[in-house]
Amino acid sequence: MDSDLVIKTTNLTKSYGPHVALNKLNISVPHGATGLLGPNGAGKSTFLKTILGLIQATEGEGKVLGLDIRTKGDEIRSRIGYMPEYDSLNPDMEAIHQVRYSGELLGMNPIIAQARAHETLQYVGLGEQRYRNIGSYSTGMKQATKLACALIHDPELIIADEPSNGLDLAARNHMIETLTNTVQLGNRSVLMASHLMDDVERVCDNFILLHKGKLAAQGRIEDLKGFDREIEIHVWGGASRLYEAMTDKGMSVRREGRVMRILHEDEDTTSAILGCAAEVGAQIRRMHEYEASLEDLFLSIMENLGYEVKSSDDLLASPAEARKVDAPEHMGGGAS
C-alpha cells in the first residue's frame, strides 16, 4: 500500500547532459529499515540528493513521506534526518553545541534544541562526552555525533550515508545497535546507504540495489536470500572427481578447493550429492544448508549484470579451520 511507503519514485530520471545518472527508477521504500546498495557510480548519491529535493529530476516523479520531491524539498528536509558520509562537524565546537545548532538550523527554539541535544547525545552514547571538542573525538564518536544531529528533531525518516564507515568493531556494533533501536523502539524509518553488506543485513529488512543508475533489485532481504539456496560440503579426498561427477549430472556447483556449494534444486539434491560421492570414493566430512549472506547475493547479482566478481575467496568465504581437516594433496585430496 502506498500509504506505508516512505519513499516512492516513478520513472525517476536525472541526466547531466548526455550522462544519465538515474535511469527511470521505480523505487518503493516501505516503513522500516532499508539498505541502499550499489557500487561506486551506481547513482546512490544522486538518488539521495534527488529525494532530498536538492537537485531537480529530469523526468519522472517521486514522493518522500507523501511530499513531492520537486516542490516540497524544504518540507522534506524538515521531516527527515540526514547523516552524511563525510565529515560534517566543526572540530572546534563541543558536541552539545554542534547538535544544538543543527536543531536550530531546522527551526527549533534554542532552549528546546539544547534540551534535545542532551537527549540525543545520551541516546547515541555520548552522554558523558558531550562537552568535549569534536576535534578530540574518535571516528566512532564523530559518527555518533552526526547521528545525533540527524535525530535531534525526531525525524520520521533517517537517511544514513555509510554510517559505519571507518569504525572499529565496537563502535560499528554500537552504531548498528543504535540504528536498529531507532527503527524498532523509536518506530522510525531508516534508509541506509552502505557498502558493508553485513551491516545492512543486521539493520535492514529491505534493500534497494542500484547499478549504473538503474534499479538492479529491490525487495525483502529474506526473500532474496531464500531465492538461491545452496548446500555446502567439505570433501576429504577426491574433490576434483566429485566436482566433475556432480557437474556431469547437471548440478550447479561452485567450488573452492575442498569446499563446494551446490544449488539446492529439490529434495533429491542431497541424495544426489551423496550418490556422486559414493561413486567417486570421496568422503564428505561436512554437509549443511548454506545461507547466502547479502554480500554473496550482491556479488552474484553484480556478476549477472556483467560486473567482474572479485575472487572465489569472496564467494566461498568459508573459515580456514574447515579446510584443515581435508586430505593433503598426496592422499588424493582435491587441488585447492
Add this chain to the structure above:
Amino acid sequence: MNEGFDADAEPKPDEHVPEAPVTGKVRLDAAWGSTEGDEDLSVQTTVASKNEGHIFKQQYKPWEGELNPRWMRNWAILRHHLLGIFKKGHRPWGVPIRLFLLVVFIASLTDVGMTIVSGLIGDSGLHSIWGVSRDNLYGHVLGFFPRNMLYYPVIAALLVGGVISEDRQHGTSAMYFSRPITRFDYVSMKFLAVALIQALIILVSLGLYYFAEIVSMGRGWAWILDTFPMFLAAALSGILLIFTYTSIGLALSSVSKGKFFPGIALLSIVLGTKVLAFIASNLFDRDILYLLSPYDCLAHVGQAIIGTQPTYDQYAWTWSLASLAAMNALALFVLSSRVSSMEVTRE
C-alpha cells in the same frame, strides 16, 4: 544466660560487682563473635552482589514539538556567527581574531577619547584636530593610515577567512543544505553576520564619535541639523566599505578550503592594488589604475558624498562608483556560483 543476676538488687559491701553481665565469653569473643558459628556444619559463602543495572541504557525519546519557520532558521545562522565573537557555544572565532577586534575597536575610539579630552580641558586647538568635522568624519571611516591600512582590511580578512571556506574544509555545508536552508539564506546570513561585526567597529565607533562631540561640546540642535548629513554620508561610506570588503572577502572564501588564502588574498587586493596605483601614479603621472583599487574607489566615492576635497581629481567620482559596482558584482557572482556548487553528499 544471666541466671542469679538481679540488676535491681543493692550490692553487698564486699561483693564484686561486674561491669557487664558474665556470659562466659572473653571480650574478644563478645566483640567479634569469633566463636560463633565455628561448629556449624552449614557453609556460609559470600556472594558478591551482582550489579543488575545498565551502565548505559539506550532509550529512544520521541519529540512532539513544532519547527519554526524560515526567519527563525536564518536568525539561528546569524546568531551563531555573531554570538561566537562574545561567548562560547557558537561559531568558534579564534582568540587572536577576538583580541584583534577588541584592539581595533579601542583604537577606533581614539578620536572619541580626544574629543572628550578637548571638551574637558577646553582646548580649541586640540578640538580642531580631533573634533567632528567633514574631514575627520571622512578620516574616521576612510582614512588610509592607520584605519584602512592596519585596521579595517585586516578585520575583514580575519573575519571572512574561514566563514565559507571552513564549511568546505570541514564539510559543515552538508549540515546546512541537508536542512531546509536555501543557498541564498545561507550566504546572505553569513554575509550579514560578517558585515555586522565590521559595522560594530566601524559604524558604532563613528556613532560614538559623533555622540561624544555632542555631549562633550554641548552641541545644540542647530549644530546637529548642520552636521547630521555629513555624519550620514560618512555612515553610508562605511556601509559601502563594509559591503565591498565583505563581498570580495566572501568570494575569496568561497573558492578556498582554508582560511589563510582568503585573508591574505583580500589584503593583497586591497593593499596591493592601492600600492600599484600609487606607483603608477608617481612614475607615469596617470591615476587611472586607481580604478582597480577597491580602497581608492571607496575613498573617491566617500570624498564625493561627504564633501571633502577630492584627491582623485583627474576623473569623476562616478567612475569610481561604477568600478565599485563592477567589483561587487563580480565578487557576488563568484560567491553565488561557488556556493551553489557546494555539495551535501561530499565536498
